[in-house]
Structure formats: structure tokens, C-alpha cells
Amino acid sequence: MKTGFLLIAIVATTMAALTACDDKDNNALDREYTNYTLALQQRYPTATNIEWDIEGIYHVADFYVDHNEMEAWYNGDIRWMMSRTEMGRNLLSVSGIVADAFASGDYGTWSIDDIDFYEKPDRQFYVFDVENPGQPDMLLFYNTDGTMIKAIPDTNGFEITPDTAI
Secondary structure: OHHHHHHHHHHHHHHHHHHHHHHHHHHHHHHHHHHHHHHHHHHOOOOEEEEEEEEOOEEEEEEEEOOEEEEEEEOOOOOEEEEEEEEEOOHHHOOHHHHHHHHHOOOOOOEEEEEEEEEEOOEEEEEEEEEOOOOOOEEEEEEOOOOEEEEEEOOOOOOOOOOOOO
């Protein structure tokens, strides 16, 4: 009987110690993400449903602004590096000049899978993910003035980060 009580006491003590360590780690993470969240809310004061993740050297927030799904990338110094806004599939979600450039370009008859709008400190651009039966899916990069920057095959795993050359 004493062995059973001793075992229960050891398990309870171990659990309490692990929980205390876990709280310290979570408190440090909470403080860190509080600073990132404050930076995010300065840039996007109406952001809701904020969730943080780490991608390489960046802290990345997934969130919503006015029903638009977004993500914002911050470096280790809590400096904003890039944002992405999901625009959907509809050409009406982009500026007229970009929509016209797409519609009149080489890929204008292709189906739009989705459109994303990117903002970096030094530029803004759209990326159209398009598909056409029998052809490889393509990513089309457009400046906000409608100029096509480039068209590249959409390979699995390709992700635009603050370090991606455009």
C-alpha cells in the first residue's frame, strides 16, 4: 500500500514539475508573440483570428482583415518584411489595369486557380496561379501597373517568402 502511495506521490510531483517548466516556456513564447502581435496590430489594426507560426527565420501571422485571409512575415527584430492577401479567383478582385493585362496576355484564356497580392517594403505585386488542361500550371507575376514581371511553372512546394527574388 505504501508503495502505491509513494508511486502516486512521485507521479504527482513529476507532473507538477513538468507543468511548471512548461508554463515558463509558454510564458516566454506568449511574451514573444505579444510583441509580434502588437507590431501586427499597428500595421493591421482590424486583424482578427491571429495565429502565429515560424517559417525558417521568420515569424508568420495568419489572420483576417475584412473577410480577406492574409499572412504577414516578420523578422527576428519584429520588423515587417512581407504580407500576402488571398484575393480569390475573380478578376474583379484585382485592379482593372492588372485584370486587363491578364485577360489580354498569353495566359488570358487559362483558368485562374487563385490570385494573391503581395506587399514588401520596396514593392507590391500580384501572383496569378493559372491552369490549362495538358499544360503545366503557371505562376504569373504582375506589377500593380499591369506589367508582367515573369511567368514560371508552378512547382510543388514553391513558396514566396521575403527572400524570394521577384
